[in-house]
Amino acid sequence: MRRTPVGRQTRARGIPEATVARLPLYLRALTALSERSVPTVSSEELAAAAGVNSAKLRKDFSYLGSYGTRGVGYDVEYLVYQISRELGLTQDWPVVIVGIGNLGHALANYGGFASRGFRVAALLDADPTVVGSSAAGLPVRHMDELEAIVESQHVSIGVITTPPGAAQQVCDRLVEAGVTSILNFAPTVLTVPDGVDVRKVDLSIELQILAFHEQRKAGEEPDQGRSGEESVLDRAPGPVRAAAAKLRRAAGAAKDIKDIKAEKVENDSERPAVMPA
């Protein structure tokens, strides 16, 4: 089942993944226009509203079909419908949220959640002290009920907001129950069988990416290359690098210092790691 030609996940029905990821953005902008009763919009205007370049937007739409009119633009209502249909938003998607702690509560209360076809079918938790309480008007049910809920309500999307340690186990259980799409908020790499999609939302990763660029900005104008940060050894070819590597391993693991003969190595300005976790 589900033979894919060669790549890992070839584009489905010709719509590139990058385009799919932008469709919700366009849809949001179009919905805003629709609410203002704007009848048509040009690719230039819509692109500006969605924060992309207009050529990209036109190419994205071209994968859906030719829905524009040259010299005029796109019909807002019609595009809203076409994109909604393409994304599968003309139907209702029941979701379960597992792990009703800080984040689970926030998600349960999130209005924008239900606004576009996603309906919270159930809130689930393993902790008996949490089960029975309610969030956003919905009761928190016990994990034991998961299978019955997924089956009876035809839930195919699950959201995981448990601590990282429980995420894989919860994921397995969701998949076993029949869920085939998972949105994971726990900082864990989930392993799933073929045919199940996982997407993650990871605050920590986003912040670290920002920090990387931030650091870059800071160390830009000053004299190039802050000194002492990188050993010259590491870019050097030949046996010098090998000696440096040996040094590192010995220092890092703090054992077998005996057979380090320092060979040609002199400069040792490296800090021995063990950084703040």
Added chain:
Amino acid sequence: MRRTPVGRQTRARGIPEATVARLPLYLRALTALSERSVPTVSSEELAAAAGVNSAKLRKDFSYLGSYGTRGVGYDVEYLVYQISRELGLTQDWPVVIVGIGNLGHALANYGGFASRGFRVAALLDADPTVVGSSAAGLPVRHMDELEAIVESQHVSIGVITTPPGAAQQVCDRLVEAGVTSILNFAPTVLTVPDGVDVRKVDLSIELQILAFHEQRKAGEEPDQGRSGEESVLDRAPGPVRAAAAKLRRAAGAAKDIKDIKAEKVENDSERPAVMPA
């Protein structure tokens, strides 16, 4: 300032953006190994732990330098240090969170936040009934204090968790105060001056992408192409498409029905849009 050769954002110091985005993933896996006192790890093992393919991991690391030892693998502690340094995590990054509602509270309480060099410098809100309360042991301060806090604590990263309507305004104010990196949770396209980085976390978009693939899975085995879903007109070339477009515009905007002459158009199985927002 900040001249980039030709592209929008050429790779900084040779590290591709895609690689930067994976470094936090590697770091997380390495930290776990470090806690188990594993001294060295092969690219194959580490790649499995991080959920990527080993060739990609090796190439990623090659951008940082040659930190491995052939026949052995990578020294865990040393790599943790190198990646931390590359991401700028050897220094402390104070952040402000603006908009302490459901989500802001959850973030403030999030432990994994502070664990890697990110310190919550302040919680801010505009609502007088929220200001003065406390979340996760920190007091919620009024927006008026933003500029003073950013300056005195050298905050360069801001997190926006306000309603969408306030996001751009809050963003402008953060930038004006000196913040140069923004993590946005509001479903809004933020406009910022050059030199400011914005990353977004958008639950709604993630769910919609999942729905797209979910729909694909559902409509896969059944006889190809669910009928009645797409008008044959829209893939047709020539004047037929034009007539269809005219029909759509007229139907969508509900005006100027007079000059639709139906020309060659017969089949009109399309629903006239106006979908659930």
Added chain:
DNA sequence: CCATCTTTGTGCACACGTTCACAAACGCAT
């Protein structure tokens, strides 16, 4: 019906990202 103006849809070139596959480097045993 023609001229003119606007805006789409897309071919093309290039940049970026991924994966393969293998030589070179290294540890270790003999």
Added chain:
DNA sequence: ATGCGTTTGTGAACGTGTGCACAAAGATGG
């Protein structure tokens, strides 16, 4: 030392994504 098994680091091929630039389509006005 030498040989053997292991694993890195990277060149090269391939796939995906982006953006330019323009012909063709359609609107509009005379």
